[in-house]
Amino acid sequence: MTSIRYIICDLDGVVWNGDSFIEGSVEAITQLQRGGASVWFVTNNSNKPPSHYVQRLSDAGVDQAHQLLTSAQAAATLIESDERVLICAGPGVEQAVSEAGGAPIPNTEDAVGERIDAVIVGLHIEFDYPRLDRAARAVRSGARLIGTNSDTTFPTATGEAPGGGAILAAVEAATGREALLAGKPHAPMAAAVAERVGPEFLPENAVMIGDRYSTDGRFAAELGCRFIAVSSGVKPDDEDVVVWKRVPCLADAAQHVVGDC
Ligand SMILES: [Mg+2]
Numbered sequence: 001m002t003s004i005r006y007i008i009c010d011l012d013g014v015v016w017n018g019d020s021f022i023e024g025s026v027e028a029i030t031q032l033q034r035g036g037a038s039v040w041f042v043t044n045n046s047n048k049p050p051s052h053y054v055q056r057l058s059d060a061g062v063d064q065a066h067q068l069l070t071s072a073q074a075a076a077t078l079i080e081s082d083e084r085v086l087i088c089a090g091p092g093v094e095q096a097v098s099e100a101g102g103a104p105i106p107n108t109e110d111a112v113g114e115r116i117d118a119v120i121v122g123l124h125i126e127f128d129y130p131r132l133d134r135a136a137r138a139v140r141s142g143a144r145l146i147g148t149n150s151d152t153t154f155p156t157a158t159g160e161a162p163g164g165g166a167i168l169a170a171v172e173a174a175t176g177r178e179a180l181l182a183g184k185p186h187a188p189m190a191a192a193v194a195e196r197v198g199p200e201f202l203p204e205n206a207v208m209i210g211d212r213y214s215t216d217g218r219f220a221a222e223l224g225c226r227f228i229a230v231s232s233g234v235k236p237d238d239e240d241v242v243v244w245k246r247v248p249c250l251a252d253a254a255q256h257v258v259g260d261c
Pocket residue numbers: 010011012013014210211212233
């Protein structure tokens with residue numbers, strides 16, 4: 001077995017559930033890093049800017065927390081510079097579009113009648129019928145429809161809550177169009193990981209740790225690396241995914257990996 005140098009680690013359901021860190025997760029990340037692994041955090045949560053998640057990890061004592069990618073950043077790789085992008089998502093997408101050189105257009109009454117090149121849909125707590133209407137009209141007028149991710153739910157301390165994929169499904173239903181998808185398990189996120197980690201990244205030296213088989217497990221397959229499934233988040237949802245190891249939580253995953261580092 002080739003030694004493991006890179007850990008691609010999901011956040012929701014692996015490191016934390018809602019406001020609570022999962023027991024032993026921070027210690028497990030430290031253990032992996034001390035064992036010689038480079039840990040990269042890859043989340044489909046697009047709502048907040050990456051700095052929010054980096055700060056939360058750093059405050060809990062995680063080193064190298066800046067090694068983090070969100071599905072908002074993956075979605076922004078699908079935008080050409082100077083394109084006008086209707087933001088049907090949270091502030092994380094607005095920031096990612098700006099950083100990619102695009103022009104974020106807030107999904108307000110002022111956007112009606114404006115030229116829109118693309119609509120990006122992600123988790124958006126304030127999503128409502130007028131926002132759905134404006135997004136759908138822009139897509140019917142020719143804008144590309146891009147989804148940060150297709151997760152229909154995400155885990156919280158009180159159970160699963162509707163995810164960005166649920167909002168995207170509404171826009172797809174209202175337009176009859178199928179979105180381009182950016183986050184795990186899709187190719188734009190895999191390309192973003194390979195670019196950020198650098199040319200030394202080799203899938204055979206990497207392991208994906210996640211809770212959702214249909215996103216994390218499929219993403220491991222997209223990257224070409226092994227998948228460790230934890231049961232601290234959502235329930236298994238894709239029985240065709242190849243799983244290297246099944247463990248209760250990140251702390252158990254770290255025990256398995258450190259021996260292979
Ligand atoms: Mg997860």
